[in-house]
Amino acid sequence: MFFRNDDKKESQGKKPQARTVPLLPLRDIIVFPHMVVPLFVGREKSIAALEEAMSHDKDILLAAQKKAKTNEPVPEDIFGMGTLGTILQLLRLPDGTVKVLVEGKKRANIKKYVSTEKFFLVECEEVEELVERSVEIEALVRSVHTTFEAYVKLNKRIPPEMLMSVATIDDPARLADTIVAHLSLKLNDKQATLEEHSPAKRLEKLYELMQGEIEILQVEKKIRTRVKKQMEKTQKEYYLNEQMQAIQKELGERDEFKSELSELEDKIKNKKMSKEAVAKAKKELRKLKMMSPMSAEATVVRNYIDWILGLPWYDYTKDKLDINEAEKILNDDHYGLKKPKERILEYLAVQAMVEKMKGPILCFVGPPGVGKTSLGKSIAKAMGRKFVRISLGGVRDEAEIRGHRRTYIGALPGKIIQSLKKAGSGNPVFLLDEIDKMSTDFRGDPSAALLEVLDPEQNHTFSDHYLDLDYDLSKVMFICTANTLHGIPAPLQDRLEIIRIAGYTDLEKISIANRYLVPKQKEQNGLDEVPVEFTRKCLTELVHRYTKESGVRGLEREIATLCRKVAKDVLRTGNREEKQRITAKRVHKLLGPPRYRYGKTEDRDEIGLVTGLAWTEVGGELLQTEATVMPGKGKLILTGKLGDVMQESAQAAMSYVRTRAERFGLDKKFLEHVDIHIHVAEGAVPKDGPSAGVTMATAIVSALTKVPVKKDIAMTGEITLRGRVLPIGGLKEKALAAHRLREPSRRRGTRRTRRRNIYDSRGLAPAGFRLAGAFF
Secondary structure, eight states: OEEOOOOOOOOOSOOOOEEEEEEEEESSOOOOTTEEEEEEEOSHHHHHHHHHHHTTTOEEEEEEBSOTTOSSOOGGGBOSEEEEEEEEEEEEOTTSOEEEEEEEEEEEEEEEEEEOSSSEEEEEEEEOOOOOOOHHHHHHHHHHHHHHHHHHHHOTTSOTHHHHHHHTOOOHHHHHHHHHHHSOOOHHHHHHHHHOOOHHHHHHHHHHHHHHHHHHHHHHHHHHHHHHHHHHHHHHHHHHHHHHHHHHHHHHHHHHHHHHHHHHHHHHHHSOOOHHHHHHHHHHHHHHHTSOTTSHHHHHHHHHHHHHHHSOSSOOOOOOOOHHHHHHHHHHHOSSOHHHHHHHHHHHHHHHHOSSOOOOEEEEEOOTTSSHHHHHHHHHHHHTOOEEEEEOTTOOOTHHHHOOOTTSTTOOOOHHHHHHHHHTOSSOEEEEETGGGOOOBTTBOHHHHHHHHTOTTTGGGEEOTTTOSEEOOTTSEEEEEESOSTTSOHHHHTTEEEEEOOOOOHHHHHHHIIIIIHHHHHHHTTOTTSOEEEOHHHHHHIIIIIOOOSSSHHHHHHHHHHHHHHHHHHHHHTOSSSOEEEOHHHHHHHHOSOSSOOSOOOSSOBTTEEEEEEEETTEEEEEEEEEEEEESSSOEEEESSBOHHHHHHHHHHHHHHHHTTTTTTOOTTGGGSEEEEEEESOTTSOBOOSTTHHHHHHHHHHHHHTOOBOTTOEEOOEEOTTOOEEOOSOHHHHHHHOSSEEEOGGGGGGGGGSOHHHHHHHTEEEOTTOOGGGBO
């Protein structure tokens, strides 16, 4: 910040001119006339104002905000007077901000705001400086000079050269502006000085402000002097004590360091490690012996040796390979999950038969809350191995897996090596949770680092960047979990054996609640000794009307809520012996009205309204599809936030109906006089996929023929132009969501792999090639 020292005389007596210029709001700074100051500008409106000024005459009004914290000021947040200035230099910085050098010219009053959208454009009126010369003003000028000199002596932040610069200024108004700009005053005091027109009053105000600041500075100086005297003696004693302790420590440090080196040498001799690790540890120990124990490098080397010695190179737990015992543990810990349990038992059987086996990497894929993570714990328990789990959700850096190189300050091994050291075993069950939630950025791709970890052909020589040694991971049993497959890169999927865990059926959820969740929550909420009974109808009501999920986490939360409310009632009555029976009616009283509609379709059969089946990450859903016909010119209207594939399915369904018009009793040219509108419910939710084709075709035929569709039928399947209904995915999830499922005939053979009760209770019916079965 500096001031122009030119002596150009401003013309007097001119009528003030109104001008329209851009306005730049300032934070915590007042720019005075003749003041040249650099500013850093980052707000979009402010940058736009600078660009507008640069495109014209470079003039801009500089006005301060009343509150610096206001990020988006409005006219009421800006003082009414500012300084009309000129942009001398403008520089764009790499981070998007702008550095600008501006020079204040004249005071200016803001008359009105012309525009506030892209930037502030104001109409302002220049304020001409009054010329006052009198004996009183001369006396004020001298007093201000003397006071400013005393202020500079006390305030070391103002350079002494400023006194020489101020001494050359003859103009009283300019003298006041120059001095006030260098004082450490409050923003309002500086603004009041800017708004004062009379040079005499301005000098008086400046004199008062400086006198007040000088008094404060004198008190501060006294306090500093007093404190300094009090501290000198204490500091001297502290310094001498520290020196004495350092000398004593140095005298005994070498003996401690020698003892530590000898201990490390013994550990290296006794620790069973690979030849490469032993050679590396000895080399680092030789380097450590030549270092000063107080140096930072010695700490780094010592930590590195500790990491090598702390790893379980050949420390393995003995496997329990009793298949019957393993099956019992899996069944006790988890209800259902027949296929995953069967695959785990097959793995254990092969492990028992083959001593050295490069086993597959299991990956459990399924919605949240179905027991993927807890299944990994049960596997470790069944095998008698240690259990290690790391969550990969949100991991972006490759170094999280492989570690940082030792050249970095505070470097550590990756999560794989850290977890193995924590487990203390070289063959734990290692669960990589949420493997589909990893992402990539400029620091590398963590999924690429996992390729080596999860490849049985490579992981026996896994290299961590920090250790810089080959470590054998081949005996570790890696298990991965994911919610969906599309988040896992293809090369990584290729190394995994995918085991899908679908959502639980209603009967399974009720059984899990009875066997596991209710006893667990009773214990956690202190109801062990209180007779609490959850009726079957109560659990059914919780599953149907208070939760909507594939897993059982939400169900457990609702049971916990009921337990807490029962505990409150028990304490309120004081009777711990009275039996607490939780019925469906009491559930409504304690949890409020049902949150979800279950088992209810439309009240009657509707024309053009069909229930479809959809797959989501948390299970199956019922999806209402509507079609209506109106006079028009053959236009097909699609709404409901449908994706490209779903829109093409609608067009294929429309083409199929047109080619089979006569079969459905329609005129061949029916489309020339009507428009057809298809809408899929829940319009705010994006939808895509081909399996709604048969649903749309049925809705179109129903709307055209005026034949209602049975309300208790739900359907899914991709339709072709020839009317064939092709196989679809997510069959179990969709079956769970349906009252009656129409499955493509080509899918019949796969029903044997599904649980019988899903279909027995919901009426599975193959669609074949005809749609007539959906109608009366």
